[in-house]
Amino acid sequence: MIKVTVYRDNNQIKSFELSGHADSGPYGYDLVCAGVSAVSFGAVNAVLELADIDLAIEQGSDGGYLRVTISDSEASESMEKAQLLFEGMIVSLQTIERDYSQFIKIQSK
Template identity: 40%
Template structure:
């Protein structure tokens, strides 16, 4: 199972950790792992390309996979808000996948547990 955990300070995301392997299908055909990889790396690439920030990422091949993104505080409030929006988008996307494939992906986040909040 893949576990995604979101660490927050107030409402801001400080860190997103994704670990494990879905085991939804054989290697190379696992659509849950593919979705999680595409969502996470697509978001990190967007942060770099759109905001000019090199994300602080730790990754390893342990327990099927491991990725930790520690969001940097930026002095520019507009850039900070955009980075937070991209991070929230990542979490919402993962949460959406977990709604369909909850046996293979669990998302722990105080903001999105139980669905979107206003």
């Protein structure tokens, strides 16, 4: 199962972590994993490109782990863009969770 944990402070996303594997299909044909990967990496790339913001990114060497942390020192305009893009990511992940809840679980802390 993929576990998504979103860490917030004052309702702003400070970091998020994805861990585990969906195992919803054979390796290379796992649609839940592919969807979660596309949504999360797409959001990270969008923030890096469009918000020009500093992100601390940790990845597992064999996949199955991603942690992204937003620096507290970002300008408010850049932070607003990053928040909007990451909130969009969460909405997309929740859509996947709604249809495939046996393979993905999202929680906020």
